[in-house]
């Protein structure tokens with residue numbers, strides 16, 4: 257028994273097993289195995305190390321960004337000279353999977369959903385040379401954390417929607433809870449990495465005297481990191497249940513629509529469309545486009561592209577061709593996002609072109625005709641005035657007649 261290997265390999269069986277199996281009834285063999293395993297276990301637990309102690313989940317008030325902290329094991333036993341590592345596992349209580357981290361540090365930070373509890377467990381881990389190649393680990397030590405729950409669940413805000421318009425201005429809107437006390441109101445707090453404390457919304461959107469949204473100030477450079485929001489509330493009667501949200505800004509962008517669409521027909525059977533990305537901070541290589549086109553009022557057809565132009569085939573015989581484009585942040589820059597509104601529509605119509613041509617011929621003709629009418633009208637007026645004069649005064653002057 258002097259060569260019992262460490263930890264899990266403690267459960268390995270030994271060569272003597274075959275001998276016992278052959279000569280004794282099964283129950284003797286089982287009993288032996290039981291004793292053997294029991295012994296192995298106890299010798300294993302003797303040689304494992306202590307777990308870390310004082311595992312804590314600390315909430316620094318960042319609305320979901322928590323700090324997991326622990327202290328080294330009290331003793332390392334025979335492994336005094338080993339480098340100590342820790343295997344940390346943590347999750348929101350409702351989630352199936354644990355996040356697993358191996359670290360030499362004594363703390364770790366990550367984002368959590370505070371609408372749920374959080375649990376974490378940790379064990380000491382020794383490996384490599386100083387354990388003669390085998391992995392030695394301690395038992396797990398575990399802890400959990402809940403934000404104190406206040407108020408009824410029905411007092412929580414509903415249908416929270418946050419949109420980062422054109423990668424520039426962030427708006428969130430929500431609906432009040434189904435059952436909220438008279439005179440109660442909501443407050444929004446937010447935090448992202450780089451702020452040293454959570455901030456209160458400074459520009460609320462209101463409806464019926466109640467806060468139902470927030471217009472954020474400039475949150476530039478807060479992309480690609482957790483953006484945490486808590487909407488809690490106050491009322492004189494009952495507390496309101498807080499609701500927590502977390503997202504990353506680049507994933508909730510709704511760009512402005514593409515601009516300056518230019519639709520041309522270079523060949524009889526195809527159209528060429530070009531456009532410009534919307535003005536603003538979105539890098540043009542971060543946009544994907546959807547082009548929709550329609551011929552003679554038939555149903556709209558879609559094409560996707562990452563470029564700022566597209567060539568579209570025209571069906572034989574169609575006379576009216578319409579097109580519009582919308583954009584979205586692409587998969588290279590975000591995991592998700594919202595489509596923009598459609599751009600203004602551009603149409604080319606063969607009939608309309610004929611009409612325009614006629615229009616330009618007709619304008620001068622009409623102008624000339626108007627001129628003729630005007631001249632005739634003036635002439636008639638003058639004739640009438642002269643006639644009046646002649647009839648009004650009996651003494652006709654020769655020189656007056658000459659003027660008329």
Ligand SMILES: *[C@@H]1O[C@H](CO)[C@@H](O)[C@H](O)[C@H]1NC(C)=O
Nearest residue numbers: 334335336385386387388389
């Ligand atoms: C590793 O093996 C050596 C030689 O067999 C032994 O002296 C040493 O005590 C072992 N180390 C540990 C941590 O048991």
Ligand SMILES: *[C@@H]1O[C@H](CO)[C@@H](O)[C@H](O)[C@H]1NC(C)=O
Nearest residue numbers: 317443445454486488489490
């Ligand atoms: C709402 O949350 C903020 C930020 O965590 C906190 O400072 C404030 O006290 C909370 N208000 C209520 C009424 O719970």
Ligand SMILES: *[C@@H]1O[C@H](CO)[C@@H](O)[C@H](O)[C@H]1NC(C)=O
Nearest residue numbers: 525526568569570571572573
């Ligand atoms: C249009 O008609 C020509 C000749 O009949 C044919 O070759 C071409 O494929 C047609 N194009 C389309 C888009 O239907």
